[in-house]
Amino acid sequence: MGAATQTTVKAPAQFAGVGLHSGSECRISILPAPTGAGIVFRRCDIDPGAADSRLSTLIHGSPDNVAGCDHGTRLANGYGASVSTVEHLMAALALLSLDNAIVEVDGPEIPIFDGSADHLVAGLKQAGVKTQDAERRPIVIGEPIRVDDGDRYIEFTPGDTSAIDIDIDFGDCLIGRQSLSVDLSNPADRDRLAASRTFCRLYEVDGLRRAGLIRGGSLENSLVVDGHDLLNDQALRDPHEFVLHKALDLIGDLYLLGRPIRGAIRAVKPGHDLNVRAAIAVAQSISAEAQEASPLAATA
Ligand SMILES: [Zn+2]
Numbered sequence: 062m063g064a065a066t067q068t069t070v071k072a073p074a075q076f077a078g079v080g081l082h083s084g085s086e087c088r089i090s091i092l093p094a095p096t097g098a099g100i101v102f103r104r105c106d107i108d109p110g111a112a113d114s115r116l117s118t119l120i121h122g123s124p125d126n127v128a129g130c131d132h133g134t135r136l137a138n139g140y141g142a143s144v145s146t147v148e149h150l151m152a153a154l155a156l157l158s159l160d161n162a163i164v165e166v167d168g169p170e171i172p173i174f175d176g177s178a179d180h181l182v183a184g185l186k187q188a189g190v191k192t193q194d195a196e197r198r199p200i201v202i203g204e205p206i207r208v209d210d211g212d213r214y215i216e217f218t219p220g221d222t223s224a225i226d227i228d229i230d231f232g233d234c235l236i237g238r239q240s241l242s243v244d245l246s247n248p249a250d251r252d253r254l255a256a257s258r259t260f261c262r263l264y265e266v267d268g269l270r271r272a273g274l275i276r277g278g279s280l281e282n283s284l285v286v287d288g289h290d291l292l293n294d295q296a297l298r299d300p301h302e303f304v305l306h307k308a309l310d311l312i313g314d315l316y317l318l319g320r321p322i323r324g325a326i327r328a329v330k331p332g333h334d335l336n337v338r339a340a341i342a343v344a345q346s347i348s349a350e351a352q353e354a355s356p357l358a359a360t361a
Pocket residue numbers: 148149259306310
């Protein structure tokens with residue numbers, strides 16, 4: 062692979078559906094954006110008010126803007142505008158190597174569709190990918206970076222690779238223990254990741270509902286596991302669908318960094334909380350590197 066250039070969508074891509082947690086019907090339009098813009102959400106249903114005009118409705122896709130990671134990743138700006146469940150959209154953009162886009166959304170949450178990123182990837186492909194006149198600069202992992210939480214961890218190590226090794230352990234039910242290696246440069250792996258659906262266990266459902274979550278949840282948009290049974294009529298799309306989906310969530314959360322990662326990633330029992338901590342740790346390592354490289358560093 063030579064030096065790649067940044068990309069955006071060729072034409073607007075439009076989608077509509079129900080939010081998993083809010084249950085609200087939302088429409089989104091993914092629009093072209095200039096080089097260096099990154100992924101920017103705009104809540105077009107919020108009155109921007111007089112003072113700071115459009116700024117108050119813009120929410121940058123960045124690990125710094127994560128305001129919650131309970132069963133989904135929620136971004137917010139300093140004006141109180143937020144958008145929930147961004148991870149599958151961020152993953153779709155990552156899988157297509159789309160660097161720059163404005164995501165207009167007329168409600169509080171990105172729709173869940175069928176629980177996977179397939180519909181988003183298909184719609185974005187149909188809109189087309191346009192190459193732009195600026196180099197893409199991946200984040201190159203120089204020193205190992207690791208975040209832990211008990212026996213869970215995510216680790217980045219140097220290497221000319223975009224491979225992810227991931228383990229999950231739900232040993233008490235159908236999901237079981239799954240291990241998988243995926244390579245984002247492999248189109249077949251990208252297709253498997255995009256098709257994998259979100260999942261939960263039946264005993265969690267009551268608690269999630271009481272917490273005001275999954276109001277839009279159904280067997281149409283989530284795999285639901287009860288012990289060793291799958292409650293959905295449809296079969297799994299892939300024998301590794303559960304671990305693939307955990308990898309998809311990780312890819313989406315890490316794409317909040319706004320640039321692809323060059324280096325090996327190993328994740329053991331990841332989840333949105335750990336994914337976001339990992340993204341923040343990577344962001345901190347690149348800002349520390351930039352400071353060391355700065356001619357002002359010696360005098361600072
Ligand atoms: Zn997910």
